[in-house]
Amino acid sequence: MSSENRAPHADPGLVYPPTPLDAIDAQLAGRLLGVALSTGGEHADLYFEYQSASDFSFEEQRVRTVGRAITLGLGVRVVRGEATGYAYTEELSEERMLEAARTASQIAAQGKPTAPVALTATKLPSFYPVGELSSARAGEDKVALLRRADAAARAFDSRIIRVEAGFVEAWSDVLVISSEGVMARDRQPMVRLAVSAVAEEKGKRQTGRSGTAKRRGLDLFDESGATPEDHGREAARLAVAMLHAEEAPAGPMEVVLAAGESGILLHEAVGHGLEADFNRKQTSNYSGQLGKQVASPLCTVIDDATMASARGSINVDDEGTPGGRNVLIENGVLVGYMQDRISARHFGTKPTGNGRRESFRQPPLPRMTNTMLAAGNDDPEDIIRSVARGVYAKRFSGGQVNISNGDFVFSLTESYLIENGKLTAPLRGVNLIGNGPEVLRNVTMVGHDFELSDGTWTCGKDGQSVPVGIGTPTVKISQITVGGTRT
Amino acid sequence: MSTHDGKRVAADPRSCQDLAEHMLTFALRAGADGAEVLVRDGAELQVKVRKATPELVKEAGSRGLGLRVVKDARAAVTYTSDFASRAMQKFAEESVALCGLAEPDPWAALPDREEMARATPELDLWDESVLSLDVGQAIAHAKSGEAAAMGFDPRVTNSDGASFSRGIGAVAFATSAGFSASYRGSNVSLVVHPVCDDTDGKKRNGYYWTSSRFVSALEPSEQVGLEAARRTVAKLGSRKLATCQVPAVFSPESARSLLGQFAGLISGGAVWRKGSYLADREGTAVASPLISIVDDPLLPRAPGSRPFDGEGLAVRPNVVVSEGVLRTFLCDVYAARKLGRKSTASAGRGLGGGPHVTTSNFILRPGKLSAKEVANVEQGLLVTELMGFGFNPVTGDFSQGAAGFWIEKGEVAYPVSEVTISVNFDDLWKGIDAVGNDLDTRSSVQAPSLRVARVTVAGS
Numbered sequence: 001m002s003s004e005n006r007a008p009h010a011d012p013g014l015v016y017p018p019t020p021l022d023a024i025d026a027q028l029a030g031r032l033l034g035v036a037l038s039t040g041g042e043h044a045d046l047y048f049e050y051q052s053a054s055d056f057s058f059e060e061q062r063v064r065t066v067g068r069a070i071t072l073g074l075g076v077r078v079v080r081g082e083a084t085g086y087a088y089t090e091e092l093s094e095e096r097m098l099e100a101a102r103t104a105s106q107i108a109a110q111g112k113p114t115a116p117v118a119l120t121a122t123k124l125p126s127f128y129p130v131g132e133l134s135s136a137r138a139g140e141d142k143v144a145l146l147r148r149a150d151a152a153a154r155a156f157d158s159r160i161i162r163v164e165a166g167f168v169e170a171w172s173d174v175l176v177i178s179s180e181g182v183m184a185r186d187r188q189p190m191v192r193l194a195v196s197a198v199a200e201e202k203g204k205r206q207t208g209r210s211g212t213a214k215r216r217g218l219d220l221f222d223e224s225g226a227t228p229e230d231h232g233r234e235a236a237r238l239a240v241a242m243l244h245a246e247e248a249p250a251g252p253m254e255v256v257l258a259a260g261e262s263g264i265l266l267h268e269a270v271g272h273g274l275e276a277d278f279n280r281k282q283t284s285n286y287s288g289q290l291g292k293q294v295a296s297p298l299c300t301v302i303d304d305a306t307m308a309s310a311r312g313s314i315n316v317d318d319e320g321t322p323g324g325r326n327v328l329i330e331n332g333v334l335v336g337y338m339q340d341r342i343s344a345r346h347f348g349t350k351p352t353g354n355g356r357r358e359s360f361r362q363p364p365l366p367r368m369t370n371t372m373l374a375a376g377n378d379d380p381e382d383i384i385r386s387v388a389r390g391v392y393a394k395r396f397s398g399g400q401v402n403i404s405n406g407d408f409v410f411s412l413t414e415s416y417l418i419e420n421g422k423l424t425a426p427l428r429g430v431n432l433i434g435n436g437p438e439v440l441r442n443v444t445m446v447g448h449d450f451e452l453s454d455g456t457w458t459c460g461k462d463g464q465s466v467p468v469g470i471g472t473p474t475v476k477i478s479q480i481t482v483g484g485t486r487t
Numbered sequence: 488m489s490t491h492d493g494k495r496v497a498a499d500p501r502s503c504q505d506l507a508e509h510m511l512t513f514a515l516r517a518g519a520d521g522a523e524v525l526v527r528d529g530a531e532l533q534v535k536v537r538k539a540t541p542e543l544v545k546e547a548g549s550r551g552l553g554l555r556v557v558k559d560a561r562a563a564v565t566y567t568s569d570f571a572s573r574a575m576q577k578f579a580e581e582s583v584a585l586c587g588l589a590e591p592d593p594w595a596a597l598p599d600r601e602e603m604a605r606a607t608p609e610l611d612l613w614d615e616s617v618l619s620l621d622v623g624q625a626i627a628h629a630k631s632g633e634a635a636a637m638g639f640d641p642r643v644t645n646s647d648g649a650s651f652s653r654g655i656g657a658v659a660f661a662t663s664a665g666f667s668a669s670y671r672g673s674n675v676s677l678v679v680h681p682v683c684d685d686t687d688g689k690k691r692n693g694y695y696w697t698s699s700r701f702v703s704a705l706e707p708s709e710q711v712g713l714e715a716a717r718r719t720v721a722k723l724g725s726r727k728l729a730t731c732q733v734p735a736v737f738s739p740e741s742a743r744s745l746l747g748q749f750a751g752l753i754s755g756g757a758v759w760r761k762g763s764y765l766a767d768r769e770g771t772a773v774a775s776p777l778i779s780i781v782d783d784p785l786l787p788r789a790p791g792s793r794p795f796d797g798e799g800l801a802v803r804p805n806v807v808v809s810e811g812v813l814r815t816f817l818c819d820v821y822a823a824r825k826l827g828r829k830s831t832a833s834a835g836r837g838l839g840g841g842p843h844v845t846t847s848n849f850i851l852r853p854g855k856l857s858a859k860e861v862a863n864v865e866q867g868l869l870v871t872e873l874m875g876f877g878f879n880p881v882t883g884d885f886s887q888g889a890a891g892f893w894i895e896k897g898e899v900a901y902p903v904s905e906v907t908i909s910v911n912f913d914d915l916w917k918g919i920d921a922v923g924n925d926l927d928t929r930s931s932v933q934a935p936s937l938r939v940a941r942v943t944v945a946g947s
Contacts, residue, residue: 059760062590065841068582069566086545090568103546106622139588162761198761198881205761207881248886250909250945251730281537283647283682285690363543398876400888404647404682404692405725407905409875409888431877431886433907433945483877483886483907483945487730 015133016187019050019173020072020092026119028094029177032076033116035101037179040111041078041085043341044104045178045319048074048092049360052135053170058146059163066139075360076100080108082280082342086363119177122184124315124322127306128215134169134191137218142167145221145228149195152232157240161205162198163232167191174318182320189215190311190467192456195231199239206245208238209413213456213467215309226454238395238414241426248415248430248484254390255432255477256383256418261396261453263470266301267371268399268408269436270294272461274301274328274336275354275366276343278403285406285437286334294334295440298376301329303338305353305369310452312370312469319355319364326352332440340366358464365462370469376446380474383445385421391482392416392423393432406436431483439480447474497530497548500669503659506570507669510552511661513579519556519586521597521663523798525836526552529656534622536629537648544622553838556582557596561589564841594824597798602820602830603666604801607794611787612672614701617653620675625651628677628708635712636681640720647680647692649712660836666799673700674790677708679715685723693719698929700788718871721892725904728893728946734867735908735942736894738858739927741870742934746780746851748878748885749916750932753807753815754844755822755833757880764883764913765813773813774916777854780808782817782833784847791848791931797836802847805831811917819844846932853935854922861923861936863897868944870908883912889944910942 029046036044055067071090074097078085085107087100134142146165153163171189176182194211210231212220220226257265270286278284286294295301305314305323314323319341328336339347340355343366356367384392392415399410412430416423452471459468507524514522530548534541551568556579563585567578633649652675659669676698683691695715697706737745757763765773783804784793796802798820806814818826819834819842835845862869874888886909892899910918923936 056588062592063588064590064592064595065562065564066585066588067564067566067840068585069839071566071568073568081540083541084543084545086543086547088547088549090549090551100547107541107544143588164760200761205764205881207762207879248909250907250943252947281647282645283690283692285688287690361547361549363545400875402692402874404690405685405904406689407874407888407890409877409907411875411877411886413879428882429877429879429884429886431875431888431907431909433874433888433905435905481727481905481907481945481947483888483909485886485909485911485943487732487943 015130016171016173021048021050021173021175024048024175026183029119030116032097032101033179035098036076036078036105037114037116039105040108041080041105041114043079043179045077045176046074047318047360048175050173051170053168054135055166055168056142056146058150058165061150063143073360074100076104077363078104078107079342082346083107084363088361116179117181119181119183122182122320124184124186127313127315127323128189128309130189130217132217133171133189134218135171141218145193149193149228149232152229153195153197153236156233156236157199159199159201159240160197160236161200163195165195167193176316176318176320178320184316184320186315191216191218191220193221193228193231194456195235197235197239199243201243204243206239206242208235208242210234211456212454213311214454215311215313245426245428247486248427249482249486250484252479252481254387255480256387256390256392257472257475258392258394259380259447259449259451259472259474261455261470262393262475263372263453263472264396264399264410266373266472267368267470268401268410269439270301270329271368271371272401272403273406273436274338276337276339276347277366279337280343280346284403289334292334293332294437295329295332296443297332298443298446299329299332299440300327300374302327302374303368303371307370307452307469310370310469311457311467312368314369317353317355318357321351321353321355323369324353338366338368340364356466358466362464365464367461367466368459368468370452370471372452372471373473373475375448375450375473378445378447380447380449383447383474383476384418384423386445386476387418388420390418391427392418408436409433432480433483434480439477442478443475444478445476449473498528498655498657498671500657500659500671503528503657504661504667504669506552507659507661508667510554510575510579511663513576514554514556514583515663517580517583519558519583521557523555523597523662524552525838526659527656527838529654531652531654532622532625533650533652534625534629535648535650536626536633538646539630539634541626542648551838554582555841556586558583558586560591560593560595561586562592562595563589566838594821597662597664598800598820600665603664603799604795607668607670608785610785610792610794612670612700612792614673616702617655617673617675620653620702625653632677632679632708632712635709636679636716639713639716642683642720642723643681643716644684645682647682649679651677660799662799664799668795670794675699675702675705677705677711679712681716681719683719683723691719691722691725693722700790722902725902727905728903728944730945732941732943734864735939736862736864736867736869737937738869738871739925739934739936741873742937743927743932744873746849746934747932750846750849752880753817755816755818755826756844758816759822759825763880769813769816771813772811774808774811775919776811777919777922778808778811778916779852780850781806781852782846782849786848789848791846793847796832797834797842800830800832802832805833817844817846849932851934853924853926856921856923858923858925858936861921861938862894864894865896867894868903869894869899885910885912885915907945908942909945915939
């Protein structure tokens with residue numbers, strides 16, 4: 001990812017409108033924490049959240065619907081040992097908040113009250129300053145983005161028969177207060193633009209998608225590569241390119257992963273398995289592997305919440321730990337897990353800032369932020385040239401992993417056959433399947449062309465969705481199973 | 488209406504309907520030509536037990552309102568959870584103002600009055616005894632499920648826990664098209680997740696679950712645990728297959744996944760957008776003659792039942808596929824207008840968005856063969872799990888991760904994992920040559936065992 005000049009760090013109070021969270025003070029929080037800990041809980045936290053979101057959907061060359069949602073609530077968590085009591089309320093009256101605190105406290109039914117410590121405002125980093133919120137701009141400005149994306153996609157090729165575009169803007173005001181004295185408030189912006197196109201030729205149809213989501217304002221879409229036209233054309237290009245795609249081969253073969261969104265491999269193959277809760281419970285195939293060689297020495301895997309304005313970046317996690325940059329695998333050796341508070345306590349280590357939740361309705365879990373493979377030394381062209389017969393994987397729709405045995409899949413939406421070191425035929429949508437540790441041992445070349453995907457990635461775990469980032473340089477894997485139809 | 492009503496009753500349909508009608512009045516007063524209001528009020532209890540110790544006890548109630556307003560053929564969709572009277576009024580005014588950003592859409596109008604439901608059929612979706620299940624009982628159910636799994640076989644070495652949940656919810660819908668109604672439903676479920684250590688150093692996990700609207704219809708906790716353990720132990724020694732083309736037998740669980748993906752293809756929304764390879768195939772064969780599929784919202788006690796649809800239309804069973812022939816797409820009012828027909832009353836509606844086509848109880852009619860008979864192939868792959876997103880509804884390209892068992896002469900030979908199955912979806916449905924009698928009725932998408940004559944299995 002390029003590091004453009006950004007607007008100087010503005011005071012969030014000047015950019016963001018007031019919210020009901022302004023009324024939450026240390027005295028009130030102290031009363032709630034007192035009730036939460038009244039039955040002997042060891043830790044309690046309060047998670048206040050206000051979110052304002054708007055969306056615009058565009059199809060058949062018109063803005064079809066405009067949507068808006070305001071959510072507000074408090075989640076109360078009480079922890080005793082590795083057990084969690086949880087309750088939430090959407091009404092921030094003191095009566096309702098106290099009721100939630102009492103409900104959550106029931107997890108610790110027999111203990112003596114624990115006294116919370118004095119609260120102090122936590123100083124946070126600022127990884128996603130915005131000069132102007134998207135929501136502060138006129139609705140017409142967002143409609144204009146959609147119109148431009150639509151026009152560019154339709155103008156790309158006469159075979160484009162349909163275009164849809166959507167824009168979402170959201171910002172959250174979150175306040176995390178814990179019985180250890182943390183009082184951290186963060187404002188988290190996000191804008192998202194996505195375009196899809198359908199191409200048709202002689203009765204055959206194909207689709208293509210392109211989009212971006214970042215913690216930015218509308219100025220994102222002025223940048224080269226991120227304009228609505230760029231995404232419109234890319235969606236159209238994919239749809240047209242896939243019209244003539246061939247059936248993919250079936251069986252194990254060499255695969256070259258393109259820089260950028262192939263990072264989904266890291267997310268599925270190792271990322272989930274390195275979330276500390278699975279390792280604490282010994283249900284991950286990486287349990288008990290700390291300090292061991294779990295990947296090719298070419299692999300350094302990092303989870304980095306600090307990347308400027310990236311979709312997965314966080315100034316603070318949802319239990320009050322500042323976001324950080326955590327090396328998980330260094331030159332193939334497993335050096336750390338992604339920790340939330342409960343797991344860190346189990347491992348006798350510090351939380352790494354990976355305790356995240358979908359909303360105030362859910363307790364936090366160890367989650368990824370921006371997960372990536374660090375750049376290596378190989379030239380990306382050399383990597384492709386080194387393959388006699390294989391698959392070049394460029395764009396993906398998603399992936400899934402079984403944490404316990406490490407088997408994972410990801411689905412290619414754009415890929416090409418490699419024959420004698422050259423990209424040849426485009427291939428129809430195909431699935432790749434592998435085993436996390438095996439595939440990482442099979443990494444034989446790593447490019448110097450690291451790229452963070454700017455895509456609209458969302459990760460699901462235990463029914464909770466959170467925004468994440470993925471990234472990788474060009475990578476060669478000596479063997480992975482390609483799920484085509486040609487045997 | 489007062490919203491500071493102290494100990495308000497959770498999931499009370501009448502008070503939800505009052506709120507919905509109240510908001511409808513505000514929206515019309517604010518200048519909307521038409522308005523639809525959905526109010527949902529629910530309460531949940533979820534407990535998770537791991538290694539006989541409670542890991543999570545979560546209890547909360549939640550209430551929200553979704554509004555769709557149309558003014559000058561422009562539509563806006565909004566959400567709030569603030570039920571103070573003044574806030575509701577302001578919300579209605581802002582929602583109507585938002586319509587100005589949308590553009591005129593001749594199909595956006597509310598349904599015609601004559602399409603609206605006139606009655607709310609009683610579908611027996613509410614079990615009062617769900618309310619009396621307390622935290623202690625929930626923990627006891629989860630514990631006994633997990634204990635049964637752990638005791639099933641010494642090779643069950645770990646647990647990813649057992650979860651017991653109960654939920655209650657009221658739904659109210661009021662529309663200026665002339666309909667206002669409400670109902671409530673309940674649900675209870677238990678899932679158990681055992682883990683085994685395999686000899687190759689891998690772990691094998693599995694699960695089994697039970698779910699119902701009625702406490703009395705749940706499978707006993709011990710049985711759930713035992714079945715979860717049986718399924719997990721059966722995966723020990725899983726291996727890859729050599730790449731091959733063979734018949735595939737889909738268990739009711741994996742067949743359900745196929746059926747869920749099929750549901751997306753016959754959705755009117757995907758059809759008018761040309762986002763389905765079946766878009767031009769109504770009235771033609773889209774599956775083997777052994778396949779009949781119905782979407783039935785009126786089944787008493789069923790998980791996907793609803794007395795009216797998301798736009799307030801009277802619901803009815805829709806035969807989607809009859810002996811392999813595609814009889815109808817499922818439509819909401821918008822899709823129906825785009826396709827020049829009447830809605831099949833298949834609109835769903837969430838708090839966060841406008842109406843869209845959803846299935847209710849989407850059921851592949853069971854056949855006559857036992858599961859054993861369906862699996863009676865010389866050689867083939869029994870697929871019990873599918874993984875990933877490898878399906879393109881526009882082309883029918885289907886390529887997903889799979890796990891299950893290798894079958895030799897009709898008998899399970901050994902467990903299989905880390906393979907991919909690939910086949911064009913159209914060929915898959917047309918190639919079904921056996922349908923089981925073992926319909927799995929636990930969820931709102933219901934399928935029996937299916938056998939497909941030929942798929943490509945990519946392995947080692």
